[in-house]
Amino acid sequence: MNPTFDFRGHLRNVVPRFLLMDFRGPEWQLSHDQVVGVCVAGFFFLVWFFWEFYDDRRYNVPKGSLGWIPFFGETLEFARNPRDYTARRFKKYGPVFKGCFLGLRAVVSMDPEFSQLRDVNGAECFKITLPRNLRAMIGDTYNMSAEQAGLQKVLLGVMQPETLKSQIKEIEALILAGLSQWEGKTIGVWRSCKKIVLSISVYVNLGHDPSEKKIRDQISKLVPIFNEALVAPPLYLPGTLYYRGYQARLKMESLLGQMVKRRRQSWSENILLTSKDLLSALLRYKTTEGKELSLKQITDVICISFLGGQDTSTAALSCTIKELSKSALIRKAVVAECDAIEERRFASTSLTMADTRNMLYIKKLFKEVLRKHTIVPFTQRQAKEDVDINGSLIPRGWYAIAMLSSINMNPKLWTNPEVFNPSRFDEPQQAKVFAPFGVGAHMCPAKALAELISSIFVYHLLHKYEWKVEGKLVDEKLKTGALLPIPVPKEEIRLLVRRRKMIAKKQMTPPSTFVPTHR
Ligand code: HEM
Known part of the structure; x- marks a missing residue:
């Protein structure tokens, strides 16, 4: 090779022309030595790449396959x-195995103990890694910052049963208002449930001060646009879903800015201190450095709350309606429980927390929906260092994926897992086996809220209304987003809803154990 060859100068010349696809001129003609040099460098690069990519051979990681195509690995089969996918791997390798998805190497587990150990004992060795496009949308205040634990407490505080006690009346009113829109009409289940869930999320996140109604209405319109963008390809070009979502986030930030300003200027200290909504709680929050949160940080947390609560709760309600539509026996048991509670309440005032505590069968129904349909099918964490979980090594940088959906359908853990049977929850479940809201540091802060929404919704739907399915009861597909995939019906399930003809009220208690037969 010519020792005086100016390699940098050559690059400066050829790179711009390469980008313009201009391959004319003698500089593109490589000498024999140069061809050999490029081939040798290419060979070493490939050896290094495969060595790095398949470096698990150097460690004691669980058995499995990273696929033959680097980067894609087993993505298509998994998606x-x-x-x-997990059932096939389970047969071949057992409950813990390795895989590769879009270049991310992972240890996948269907073992309930694995996810418990990962999130409880090893929580500090793992982090939640969000793709860059998602981080641009929801920011990194919640998941990335040192404030995560403090902010999770704020969310938990807003959504814990004690706080919800004083909000149950409004939550019930919002559900009743939503359901009254269904009466005498044919409705699409997903879309109609989503409206109800959105109204409750807006109330829980932003409160119900009448003077802020206009701003809240504007934010309500932006939330669905923002949520859709989170599962869209990250193309920031005018007209794309991602672009519209990002614009919605910016508008939301400016509207929240108006609310923050109003509250700080015109709300008395007492109102700000006693308000139960998330925005007020964030305004009261002081960071570890004793500072107030900035508007961007407040928007980040409100966005993650909207994101966490929308599709999850909608999917739970939609799957509940589907299961209730399939089984007359389960419907009858729920109606019996509703009628019995209603009789005791004399249908006078709003529901209380004590009433919801008596909805024992409805609670089991909710759990069974979360088991059979696993609203959040898997959760991921990235190892910050080499971590050993029960003898399975997760090397630094690899992901640990807990397959909640496979745990929930494991015949060794559940009798007849394919059968929808709320009475299987007559016996208390071990938290280790059944954890639809996750465990440990990143457990869902809205468990109590999600349960409350479901209980009140099912109670009023079955006590006041009857319905007929128009068309088919279609199955769900996973709406894969950048964060959590959610089961969404393949097509809208359509219901014709009418007021229930009040039959003579009978005190009936639901049967304690039965295996329903589907109609
Ligand atoms: C049926 C309804 C719901 C289910 C099944 C559910 C399930 C889950 C699960 C499994 C996680 C943990 C994810 C992980 O470990 O990576 C989670 C996290 C979360 N959920 Fe929920 N959720 C539901 C409703 C809600 C609602 C209504 C809200 C808010 C209003 C919410 C807000 C959140 C937030 C903010 C997180 C992140 C927690 C963290 O990373 O610290 N969820 N949810």
């Missing part, structure tokens, strides 16, 4: 149907 097509995560449950089938």
